[in-house]
Amino acid sequence: MANSINKKLYTKITLLSLFLLLCPLVANSYNPIYNLAINCGSSTNTTSLDNRIWIGDNIDNINLFSFIEPKTTNPSFKTSPNSLSNTQIPFTTARVSLSNFTYSFSNIITNSPVFIRLHFYPTLYQNFEPTNAVFSVKVNNNNFSLLKNFNPSLWLNDANEEKITKEYCIQIKQNENLNITFIPNNINTSNVYYAFINGIEVVSMPSFLYYTNLDDTNYHFKFIGSDNTEYQIRNDKALEMVYRVNVGANQVPPSNDTGMFRDWKNDFPLYLEKEYPLSVSSDFGEHLNYLKNTVPNYTAPEVVYLTARSYGMNVTVDYNVTWNFEVDSNFTYMKMLM
Incomplete structure (x- = not known):
């Protein structure tokens, strides 16, 4: 959606x-078959206050996921928010880019639906203003557009809210990788738009928690x-x-x-x-x-x-x-x- x-x-x-x-x-x-949390922009694995381990996206985790971006003069970079007041994992680091980039999860994800959670902390990253963070997020070769022309700072519901999490359910097909691609908006060339992400979760879920069991008439x-x-x-x-x-x-x-x-x-x-x-x-x-x-x-x-x-x-x-x-x-x- x-x-x-x-x-x-x-x-x-x-x-x-x-x-x-x-x-x-x-x-x-429920004991999830697949449970992965990525602390985007981090070089190391980190543990959150609830003792959950968040995997860094700059280390060798090829057996869990891979980070893909096209050859470009504007490669993505890792950074931290300019202000870290009361900020907790996964909001202490971010992956920021003026070009497309993809997180690809291997087909060890079984043929089951999964939760995808995208965590955003819309604030100043180096010289990148929050108002210029306008981008789309697509999964699996554009089969689904999760976000379109999205600016996280516009989705904060009140003055006390600083962070936003978008959550989705999708079905992973057998032997299919899960690819999550971030695409900066380049329609208006008068502004330099960028994409960023602080944290990604992929967690398996029961097959019929939200999807209909077609074999059950009730x-x-x-x-x-x-x-x-x-x-x-x-x-x-x-x-x-x-x-x-x-x-x-x-x-x-x-x-x-x-x-x-x-x-x-x-x-x-x-x-x-x-x-x-x-x-x-x-x-x-x-x-x-x-x-x-x-x-x-x-x-x-x-x-x-x-x-x-x-x-x-x-x-x-x-x-x-x-x-x-x-x-x-x-x-x-x-x-x-x-």
Whole structure:
């Protein structure tokens, strides 16, 4: 899914109600077959605060990935942000280039869908201004355009936000390399545009976590605002994660996910807009009962199921809760309530 540089195209989507779904779960979380985190622009392997190892892209990791760029008078270079205040891995270094460059992951990635996460810290790198970072990102010989005319600095949601992560799901075909190519915008020759990247994650995921299992007649999704029309998500499509929110509790960081390093944001104060009357954050405080093993527990961390927005058992007045999310009116969205 491509993202335009013009964020003004955005409109608002409002969810008037959200229900907690206590799904029956199984006992084991997911253990990814393939899990690679790259600290772009780093010459060494580094360990983040959550003890995850990030591989440097300047060392001999040919068995994991390769860095490819065409012969050019403007080769890419590694650098650090001019300001490193409160910056953590993978945002302490970057790969910056005026020309195309590609990260190629070998076909040791099995025939399965993967998460691709692209981490950006839009700030000043040497003499490269954030406003001139305008580029596209494509995968697998232009089969998918993940980002188009993208400027990370325009996608910061508030004044306190400094970094942005874009997350996608794509299906890797058997014996196919995963190639992620960064392409600076060269349409307007009056400006010198460049591409940059701070960190890349490639993590395998269960085959039918988000894609439809065509052999299961009960496995389907529904469009927001539709007449309950069922929709199949075939694995020849690339998916983009827009919001992942834990309702009624704090953020669940990637290290506390079920093995796929997903980040679950807290709903307040970023998205919770209206509460009539004031809702409370409820914590059920006990572990789930696992029944029938019909839904795997890697679907979401247990805390996501055990917290909610609630008005108690004896509500006698009408109420609603509103979460406000910005979305692009050019796309169609699906909701998954947990």
